[in-house]
Amino acid sequence: MATTYDAIVVGAGHNGLTCAAYLAKAGRKVLVLESRDSIGGATASEEIYPGFTFSTCSYVVSLLRPQIIRDLELSKHGLEIMPLDWTFSPFEDGTSLLRGPDAEMNRRNIARFSRKDAERYPLFGQAMSELGRMMKPIIESPIPEPSKLTPSTIFEALRLGKQFKGVGEEWLAANLKMMTMSAVDFLSEWFESERLIGPMSVSGIIGTFLGIRSPGTAYVLLHHYMGEIDGAFRAWGLQKGGTGGVAMAIARSAESLGVEIKTGCRVDKVLMTGSEARGVVLVNGDEYHAKAIVSGADPHRTFLGLIGEDRLDEDFVKQIKRFKMRGSSGKVNLALDSLPEFPGLDQESPALRADITIAPNIDFLERAYDDAKYGRFSREPFMDCVIPSLTDPSVAPPGKHVMSIFVQYAPYNLKEGPADWENQREAFGDAVINTLERFSPGIKDRILHRHVLTPWDLEKTYGLTEGNIFHGELSLEQLAFMRPAAGWARYKTPIEKFWLCGSGAHPGGGIMAAPGQLCANTMLKARAV
Amino acid sequence: MEGISIQRAARSADLNHFALAGDARKRYILTPMPIRSPFHDRVARYCTSFAWKDWAGYYAASHFGETHLPEYWAFRESCAITDITPLFKYEVKGKDAARLLSRMTVRGFEKLPVGRVAYTCWCDANGKVIDDGTVSRLGEAHFFITAAEPTLSWMSRLSRGFEVELLDVSERTGALSLQGPTSRDVLKQCTDANLDALKFFQTTSAKLDGAGVQISRTGYSGDLGYELWCNAEDALKVWDALMTVGRDYGIEPAGIEALDMVRIEAGFIMLGVDYYSAPHVTIDARRSSPYEIGLDHCVKLDRDSFMGQEALRAEAARGAEWKLVGVEADWLELERLYESYSLPPGLAPAACRDSVPLYLDGKFVGQVTSTVWSPLLKRYICLASVKAQYAALGTKLKLEHTALYERKTVTATVVERPFFEPERKRTP
Incomplete structure (x- = not known):
């Protein structure tokens, strides 16, 4: 040829x-x-089970x-x-937190756990959006290389640097903290309730082999708010x-x-x-x-x-x-016979259309990381779930639903070696469903089909090194x-x-x-x- | 006095089934409040936002929940149901029905087959548009007309010498719009109509949970969709049946705000926003001919005499002074404009009906009349009226834009309209 x-x-x-x-x-x-x-x-979208289309790997468009x-x-x-506007965090005691685009609703919902946090929440969003706005030109252009001082790189660096001109000391301090602190420490400077810190901190660890208390995870939080830059324009969402x-x-x-x-x-x-x-x-x-x-x-x-x-x-x-590389996450895709239920929610609630975050408190998340550190999947993992069929009925038969569950931690390097995922895949799937069952009683009985993807599968099937x-x-x-x-x-x-x-x-x-x-x-x- | 009017209002609330009696006169009962459509009981149940608008004297939901955006997405991804009862609805019956409509509006109806719907507009003697709407041929001598404004008097004035019967069925007809990719699936589940055979701009009668309904494949969303017309007495039954079946297909009650967004994406004009009804304004500058509001395709000049024919013929010969165009604002420029104030682009996530001037070399050349940031297309799109010489595709104009109190301009290009037209709108 x-x-x-x-x-x-x-x-x-x-x-x-x-x-x-x-x-x-x-x-x-x-x-x-x-x-x-x-x-x-x-x-990828794949029809793994007849009539149900799974976003097999990546599941939200950020x-x-x-x-x-x-x-x-x-x-x-x-x-x-289609936008993914809400975040829903259920807790084991049957309470839950729903956050969304309506500031008053957020204040009301957060105030059930902390009135102070409720007041701080919009200020935090504003501060992060401001940081995110300054970072935006950086993700939209090639990065200048500090080691190569050619006129063009200097020009580019100056152009990017202009973003930061005139920013106050306070801002620089916030930025430095952002770059070095852990997600939990950074959030704890703002908030007191774990019911807020837990679910918020997870955006600092998604896709990393780090825990919410690991230094440097605060920075990754920012990525979430860069989506928010397009505020009115809803950059976070689900593809039809x-x-x-x-x-x-x-x-x-x-x-x-x-x-x-x-x-x-x-x-x-x-x-x-x-x-x-x-x-x-x-x-x-x-x-x-x-x-x-x-x-x-x-x-x-x-x-x-x-x-x-x-x-x-x-x-x-x-x-x-x-x-x-060291992949740290897996995916569980479910075909459901009916909508899952969460205590205290009716089925019309926008909460089910939200990003459903199973991250009830800091220790839960840190324990999930502990398992991973020693080469085991989390017995009680952090989960980020979406039910895209609620907004986009085309992905499931009428009345049925698809649930996509991002699961962390699932370390590529198991203690027994990565190939042992072949033996542990279903046990991992069980751990996910058992944990979810505690937050959404009855979900087990709704499952028509379960599709478990481990980091090993991500490597073998999708060519992602170490998943x-x-x-x-x-x-x-x-x-x-x-x-x-x-x-x-x-x-x-x-x-x-x-x-x-x-x-x-x-x-x-x-x-x-x-x-x-x-x-x-x-x-x-x-x-x- | 105040006490009396409050009492009347309360009574009219009790009597909100006045429409069921079909007594149109009660519509004008002395009440300071808008009246309720036959769907109101159900619509109100979903309208947890309490955000109501007055549409032609009726309560119409602006949006149902926290924001209108889920309703917008229902239009495009699943199925949106909207109470459109406030439209004015007429029936024309009799030997000369087709002739009358051909005389009144800018196109002929003699050849329109039974079961077809046509979009048209009607003009005054000077060829200026009074209103636009759809005309369905339900039988050889039976037509159904929708209008944004009351049109009975105008029709009867024109009907002298015609053998026709005019009926204002506005109150006694409940109307729902069911739009979106799953709308056909929903209807299939609850009617006996052969929807696979029902083509774009066709209409059929059907049974829906025992109630007689007229279903036309039309709508204001530019998507796959249907409009349903039923007797007011059957309204709640029809609503309930659709909502029950619709549950599995992502049905959402949708209000005026979401509807306004999708109609701009679809490039549809709105009376009172993108043009004004000729008799309702006092100066000619505010009146428009069909050629000036993008309705050229509706006008059929070479036929028997009709209202405005001579004026329109003359205008067709010399060319219209204004043209309706689609315009897209340059997003990067807009971003830079806001960036100069250290702000992210601050656009409302809703449609805007304020007129904004368009310039070329500092000279006024037209105005944008409807504007929306399309969440689907990620484009800032507008319907605009521009002087004809600036209407060519690709023409670059300057659109006024206010950022942080200051009036500036950004580049806006004349682009194709509609902005969004999915294949499913027309395909079987």
């Missing part, structure tokens, strides 16, 4: 597709190669950039994101037909721009001439050539797999190996100009004509599509294609 393309993108996840679409939009001839038979990567939606006309191609619809919309847009997408094509190696990438070879031996190769796979698979250690500088290999959902932890030392390695945070890699566009690149994971977009723009600007 000797077809030549301007660019080949390896992996049809949402970032790979976005990158391909932007390159094609600029008139380039692009081929996307996907090893699975379906596109989307971890942004920070998908509105500009990408407009640039690629994703709405025209089927993107429909499951998150696979997001990838599908990007793919349709890409195809309309001329991108060729081939599924069932597992790339074995990147072909190189000297230090230059010039194509890829599939496991079946087919070769494809292009002026540039882009990898949407995670940094481990990209560099240690597609390229191979032997073709890379030793220091760089070390950096990549040290880049922490890390973000292509590498979103911890501070792995962000910005250190993602995925110091000196290589601008999508370019040590291999010439070889680029990285997945979540392992700045600004990171989640269905944001920014790495894909920024990678394409960087390549075009550098005239690499």
